[in-house]
Amino acid sequence: MLVVAAGGGEGQGAQGEAKGRAHGGEDTPAAAGPGRARLVAGPETPHAAPPMSDASPPSPSSAPVDPELLAGLVGATPTLSPLETLRHSTAHVMAMAVQTLFPGTKVTIGPSIDTGFYYDFDRPTPFSEDDLRAIEAEMAKIVAADLPFERHERDRAEVRAMFERMGEAYKLELIDSFPPDATVSYYTTGDWLDLCRGPHVARTAEIGAFKLLSVAGAYWRGDERNAQLQHIYGTAFATQAELDAHLALLEEAKRRDHRRIGKDLDLFSIDEVIGGGLVLWHPKGARVRHVIETFWREEHFAHGYELVGSPHVAREELWNTSGHTTFYKENMYAGMDVDGQQYLVKPMNCPFHCTMFKKGLRSYRELPHRWAELGTVYRYERSGVMHGLLRVRGFTQDDAHLFMTREQLPVELERVVEFCLHILRTFGFTDFKLYLATRPKDYVGAPEMWQVAEAALHAVLVKSGLPFEVDPGGGAFYGPKIDLKLKDCLGREWQCSTVQVDFNLPERFDLSYVGADGAKHRIVMVHRALLGSIERFFAVLTEHYAGAFPVWLAPVQARVIAIGDRQEAYVEEVAGLLRQAGFRVDTHTGGDKLGAKIRQAQLEKIPFMLVCGDKEVAARAVAARARDGSQLPVMSIEAFVDHLRAAAAIPRGGAASVA
């Protein structure tokens, strides 16, 4: 029943939080910046309930590399794929070109990455776009010279002395981080050399097609307390055709950018006067959102959930109880004084649901409770990280909290994952990859409970038949979790869904139930979000469909078009009938030529255009054109209603969408 996802992909859409240690707590107070409206930074790992794993910009996903592991590799040549080797060699050629053209520039590191390579340089003046072209030209010369890559191994002191003479301070720092007895290698390319453990292609002529794409600041070793370097990013492939294909993919991604489409189709906007990361939903976007949310609510009722609601603010005491004022301070906005009481804007919904659960004595007979809410939350994000709808400061989570006995956990987890896949498939996604994050070093809760939960999560993953990876120690301090990433039509991965077991809040809120034995037992709690946030999911949907939403989601499903003024009354009548039948329909009458009316509807990506001329009026029919340019036979209004009804049916569970 479960579809197995394919491998590969671009690896976009992961985000810091996907790593389990939610990002907020890692910000130092000093780094917090002038977010005046916030509380003072706090130390620990944030709670990150149904973690807003949503709002992340497309960014490469990767596992952190353990420094000790790295140290163990020193001297040894790592295994790289042919493409990785080629890219790494291209990075060397770029560094050589840079040091040739810009003497005095210091080199740092230049690895291959999923989509190409980069090299970070230390140079007082920044590189310009023109510099990139000059560097490319110089690289071409090096490739044409067909210089050999030669590996040299020397003892550390010797190599160190060499780089010291060269004034390559960063290389010295790297060498000093190696174990004392390590053999250190470097590679030469002609008369240029670079500390490197390899491997490389044999000769520069083996380097294929490459292109330098951008230059930006990057911190030495990724730490913003370190010097900022110049990061030149490029990509390389074995053949020009592959490079062209990659560049075409980048163009396609640009064409599908939800910020572009959001503007073109008048779906949403973000206004600087309102504030960064705060979204205005225009009528068309709000209409799509309404369809998403209506479907979401109906499905939740159908799957044993109840909908609940909670306010946007609560007294500070609530957040003290939940612990947010300690471990989530970083991401919370400063409160407001109400009658002498401090109120804080909610960054999460869970404390409300927990409070609700405590109303009354709970029996095992009534469990589990599955309480869902489209809850709008606000979280501080640093100004540089906002990105369209993908990373915002105010967003609506499709949140739910499940309160249960520990015995119910395995079954409930399985139900949640199945439900999640059902929802995502309905929206047209078919490729998924799951990640299980297990107990970290610092954690709360009983080890045996972790064991039970991790085993249950693992069983769900296996049963799903979907590809998954385990991230040992990647769970939140309060419980293990499954993150689900979906792949869009360009193969990019996006994290939306998350299912997290929480051993923390039931303790903090003292959530319990009376068991069959008459005694009180601790509740087991699960947080989950399926779409993640409505904003982020909407962005992913928009990019996946390039704005041509499936009929059931399209803001306007059909436009009735009059060829001339004579059909205007008929057009309004047809539109009225379709609206009465429950469809989203508008009209286009007036002086434009038919071609112009068609063109406009095409640009708006409206699924059906119903052309009405004198012939259609006489026959009480419509001539429908689909947005793919195909022509439906002229049919009666009633026949078209049937056609549209079929086309607009919600493809529950993932039937192919029509038109």
Added chain:
RNA sequence: GCUGGCGUAGCUCAACCGGUAGAGCACCUGACUUGUAAUCAGGAGGUCGCGGGUUCGAGUCCCACCGCCAGCUCCA
């Protein structure tokens, strides 16, 4: 937040070395009454992101600020 780039009409963009802001689309009006991706003509529309400064004169140069875009440990 940091580094770099950018910010001109609703949108996409022009404006040489500083000389007093322009086009297309969209919008409004009129004409046209049209058969499947742009009919024609006219009109209106801009504190050139904001605030200072230099200059006889600033969209253009300088400073500060705001915003947007890209990047910010896939590791010698």
